[in-house]
Amino acid sequence: MSDLVEIELRPLGRTLRVESGTPLQDLLHEYGIEFPCGGSGTCARCRVRVIAGELPLSPEHAAMLTPDAAAEGWRLACRCRAEGPLTLEVEQWESAILSDHSPLRFEPRPGRGVAVDLGTTTLVAQLLDLQSGEVLALERSMNPQAAHGADVMSRLDFARSAPGRRNLVESIRSRIGDMVLALVTSATRPETPLESVVVAGNSAMHHLFCDLDLAPLSHAPFEPREGGSHSFAAPELGWRLPGDPAVRVLPCLGGFVGGDLLAGILASGIHETDELRALIDLGTNGEIVLGNRSRILCASTAAGPAFEGGRIGMGMQAVSGAISAVELAGKRPRCHVIGNGPARGICGSGVVDAVAAGLELGVIAASGRLGRGGQPMVLSPPVELTQHDIRELQLAKAAIAAGIQILLEHFGANAGDLDRVFLAGAFGNYVNPASARRIGLVDFRDDQIEAAGNTALLGAKLALFTGNAEAGRFEALREKVEHVPLGSDPRFHEIFVAHTAFPA
Numbered sequence: 001m002s003d004l005v006e007i008e009l010r011p012l013g014r015t016l017r018v019e020s021g022t023p024l025q026d027l028l029h030e031y032g033i034e035f036p037c038g039g040s041g042t043c044a045r046c047r048v049r050v051i052a053g054e055l056p057l058s059p060e061h062a063a064m065l066t067p068d069a070a071a072e073g074w075r076l077a078c079r080c081r082a083e084g085p086l087t088l089e090v091e092q093w094e095s096a097i098l099s100d101h102s103p104l105r106f107e108p109r110p111g112r113g114v115a116v117d118l119g120t121t122t123l124v125a126q127l128l129d130l131q132s133g134e135v136l137a138l139e140r141s142m143n144p145q146a147a148h149g150a151d152v153m154s155r156l157d158f159a160r161s162a163p164g165r166r167n168l169v170e171s172i173r174s175r176i177g178d179m180v181l182a183l184v185t186s187a188t189r190p191e192t193p194l195e196s197v198v199v200a201g202n203s204a205m206h207h208l209f210c211d212l213d214l215a216p217l218s219h220a221p222f223e224p225r226e227g228g229s230h231s232f233a234a235p236e237l238g239w240r241l242p243g244d245p246a247v248r249v250l251p252c253l254g255g256f257v258g259g260d261l262l263a264g265i266l267a268s269g270i271h272e273t274d275e276l277r278a279l280i281d282l283g284t285n286g287e288i289v290l291g292n293r294s295r296i297l298c299a300s301t302a303a304g305p306a307f308e309g310g311r312i313g314m315g316m317q318a319v320s321g322a323i324s325a326v327e328l329a330g331k332r333p334r335c336h337v338i339g340n341g342p343a344r345g346i347c348g349s350g351v352v353d354a355v356a357a358g359l360e361l362g363v364i365a366a367s368g369r370l371g372r373g374g375q376p377m378v379l380s381p382p383v384e385l386t387q388h389d390i391r392e393l394q395l396a397k398a399a400i401a402a403g404i405q406i407l408l409e410h411f412g413a414n415a416g417d418l419d420r421v422f423l424a425g426a427f428g429n430y431v432n433p434a435s436a437r438r439i440g441l442v443d444f445r446d447d448q449i450e451a452a453g454n455t456a457l458l459g460a461k462l463a464l465f466t467g468n469a470e471a472g473r474f475e476a477l478r479e480k481v482e483h484v485p486l487g488s489d490p491r492f493h494e495i496f497v498a499h500t501a502f503p504a
Contacts, residue, residue: 003019004018004019005017005086008052008086008088010087014031018082024077024080025046025078028048033046035077035078035146041060046076046077048075048089049073050073050087052087053084053086054086055075055080055086057070060076061076099124099126099457100124100454102453102458104461104465108133110130111131111195112187112193112195114127114194114196114245115463115464116197116198116199117460118176118199118201118206118260119456120202120283120285121143121146121150121317122142123175123176123179125138127183137182137183138183139179143172143175144172144175145168145172148167151284152204152285153218155204155208156214157218160214165211168208172208173237173238177237177239180197184242190242192242192243193245194245196247198460198463199248199249199460200250200260200262200459201249201258201259202256202261203217203252203258204217204258205258205260206250206252209249210249213225220487221255222255222487223254223483223485224255227254228475228478229249231246231249232247234246234247250459253298253478254298254483255300255485256285257287257300260287260455261289262459263459264279264289264422264455264456265477267455267456267462270291270296271480272293273292273293274294275419276292277419279422280400280423280424281425281455282307282400282424282441283307283308284308284310285301286300286302286399287300288400289481290408295411296481296482297407297411297483297484298482299406299407299483299484300486301399301400304392304395304396304399306392307351308347309347311392312346312351312389314344315347316344318338318348319347320341321339321343321344322337322343322345323337323345323346323354323379323383324349325432326350326354326379327357328357333377333379343379344383345383349431350379351385352393352435355385355390356432358370359502360438364502366501368394368501368502394500394501397439397440398440398496398500399496402492402495402496404443406484406486406489406492407484410484415444419448421450422450423449425454425455426454428452429454430451433451438502438503440501
């Protein structure tokens with residue numbers, strides 16, 4: 001038997017017992033440590049501090065950490081193994097994961113079901129009584145695949161090898177299976193059979209869960225060959241659940257517009273209204289749906305990870321210590337920090353607020369250039385916004401704004417014609433609409449914009465009330481949606497460049 005070593009995590013108060021030689025990257029993601037670069041040692045975002053024990057100072061650490069940080073015991077978790085007992089300080093914890101408790105419109109049916117939002121970063125699952133619509137239990141988790149990259153393209157690159165693909169497929173199936181089992185066992189009458197499980201995720205998550213060929217998503221034109229509905233019996237996934245329920249994965253809409261956006265259409269009712277509406281999921285891969293009962297268009301655009309704190313010098317996820325909101329108090333920015341402790345970094349909604357504040361103060365020009373000789377904008381020491389950070393936000397917001405404009409042009413409409421604009425996902429739920437408008441991310445009136453919450457989870461719950469025999473209706477809805485590939489639009493680059501500047 002292999003030797004076991006103990007790793008104590010502070011301030012979490014957790015002790016792990018693992019085989020000697022286990023990479024820390026395999027252990028620490030679910031405890032709040034981020035690995036945006038997929039463990040290549042290039043981003044220095046996976047820092048842990050050695051309180052007791054030994055993690056040698058390698059040349060890689062010396063290159064990525066300041067001498068003071070190295071001397072204080074900081075190390076990069078992605079470059080370390082647990083060779084002996086350790087006590088580590090974990091910098092990030094208390095991650096906020098968005099669930100859903102919206103009222104449902106449904107036709108009652110017997111049994112229970114589980115809806116799963118399979119996100120790139122986070123996972124949420126709810127157990128429902130299908131007769132009453134009541135949520136009986138909730139499970140949330142970080143996506144274990146993020147140990148191999150925070151963004152979709154990093155994971156697709158990792159999955160190019162057969163062992164890498166197998167790792168990603170098995171880890172996500174195992175984690176969701178554990179979550180579903182935990183839901184069942186925590187509820188009253190755990191022996192009650194499950195009628196079905198519905199999973200909604202973006203195109204890459206859909207393919208990794210279903211173990212499909214990823215090659216079409218890794219190169220132009222980025223169109224999945226097997227993006228339709230898929231169904232599994234629970235035992236096929238290695239899940240032992242009462243009733244051996246069918247596990248249905250909602251189909252993709254095209255390109256990187258996945259089943260999570262089809263779920264969003266169900267949740268927002270775009271396909272049932274005469275009014276023109278839009279649903280925008282603001283993340284690393286910005287996804288946009290626009291339409292009504294007569295016609296629906298969709299598109300995806302590579303916004304980059306700035307909305308989630310990625311590629312921002314002091315960026316981080318929306319966890320304890322992150323600046324999540326910035327407002328002006330006279331001529332100075334006033335920051336709200338998650339957890340009300342000292343600021344350690346800034347998340348996406350905070351970046352949008354900070355840039356909006358900088359524009360109002362005249363610290364940031366409409367071109368995006370920082371004043372005062374390019375000196376960083378200090379928010380809450382040591383957190384500051386640099387010229388590079390502002391450029392990253394400009395690229396992200398320009399990609400979204402260009403996508404919205406092109407879809408409106410394809411529809412023959414303008415921004416004022418929209419009855420509702422639903423902002424979905426965690427970022428869409430927390431971003432300040434006034435700040436989003438000030439930086440040119442969206443150009444809609446306040447009365448048009450509505451934070452829609454976790455529409456992927458809500459749509460997956462609604463899909464639970466469609467039995468397995470009726471699942472073809474989702475393919476019919478999919479066929480109704482027209483995918484607009486922005487990359488092949490001859491005007492995309494021109495429109496994208498025009499949207500990089502901030503409104504004057």
